[in-house]
Amino acid sequence: KAGVTQTPRYLIKTRGQQVTLSCSPISGHRSVSWYQQTPGQGLQFLFEYFSETQRNKGNFPGRFSGRQFSNSRSEMNVSTLELGDSALYLCARAGSQYFGPGTRLTVL
Amino acid sequence: AQKITQTQPGMFVQEKEAVTLDCTYDTSDQSYGLFWYKQPSSGEMIFLIYQGSYDEQNATEGRYSLNFQKARKSANLVISASQLGDSAMYFCAMSSNNAGNMLTFGGGTRLMVKP
Numbered sequence A: 001k002a003g004v005t006q007t008p009r010y011l012i013k014t015r016g017q018q019v020t021l022s023c024s025p026i027s028g029h030r031s032v033s034w035y036q037q038t039p040g041q042g043l044q045f046l047f048e049y050f051s052e053t054q055r056n057k058g059n060f061p062g063r064f065s066g067r068q069f070s071n072s073r074s075e076m077n078v079s080t081l082e083l084g085d086s087a088l089y090l091c092a093r094a095g096s097q098y099f100g101p102g103t104r105l106t107v108l
Numbered sequence B: 001a002q003k004i005t006q007t008q009p010g011m012f013v014q015e016k017e018a019v020t021l022d023c024t025y026d027t028s029d030q031s032y033g034l035f036w037y038k039q040p041s042s043g044e045m046i047f048l049i050y051q052g053s054y055d056e057q058n059a060t061e062g063r064y065s066l067n068f069q070k071a072r073k074s075a076n077l078v079i080s081a082s083q084l085g086d087s088a089m090y091f092c093a094m095s096s097n098n099a100g101n102m103l104t105f106g107g108g109t110r111l112m113v114k115p
Helices: none
Strands: A004-007 A010-013 A019-025 A031-038 A042-050 A053-057 A064-068 A074-078 A087-093 A103-107 B003-005 B010-014 B019-021 B024-026 B032-039 B046-052 B064-069 B074-079 B088-096 B103-105 B109-114
Touching: A004 A087, A010 A019, A019 A031, A019 A087, A019 A103, A031 A074, A031 B103, A042 A064, A042 A074, A042 B103, A074 A087, B003 B088, B003 B103, B010 B019, B019 B109, B024 B074, B032 B064, B032 B074, B046 B064, B046 B074, B074 B088
Parallel strands: A010 A103, B010 B109
Antiparallel strands: A004 A019, A019 A074, A031 A042, A031 A087, A042 A053, A064 A074, A087 A103, B003 B024, B019 B074, B032 B046, B032 B088, B064 B074, B088 B103, B088 B109
């Protein structure tokens, strides 16, 4: 099993709103990575958190932010949503082999 | 910078036949890892197989094998005895020891298995 839970699975928002997505790796895994998948840009790395610290960040605007809690759960926040933020957001746990089911965000 | 190239946007294969999905990579790092994932229409990214840059033998996982040719910088996925359930998008990805757990993905290949 992948051992990564993502909530919610589907989300519809309107432009200008903000959204928070959640990712929970199974217990003991301290690293979480986030990816955005769109038809036009493919799969792109957003950021990685390890033991509550951001260790790596992709080339995304500051509207995209994240954090990690002491129980390894991670949240990703997107403020001032744009139509182009519509995507599948995937979260992976340590070693990047295993991904969660993803959150499909639609911005109207 | 790392780059992954998958030159086959779509492929057909007859059920029960073998198929090879191409992947070439570019990196200046000496230590790196290569991954293959399957993504069905549900969107979930399913890990298939992994090859480390220092692994001398090609990786094998059931019907999946990775044809690793380091000098040519290629890491092709071979699926033997294709099944209808193999129809999906397939992504090649790369990690580097210098970049934590960050993966760089190729554009993917859509595989369609014909009955």
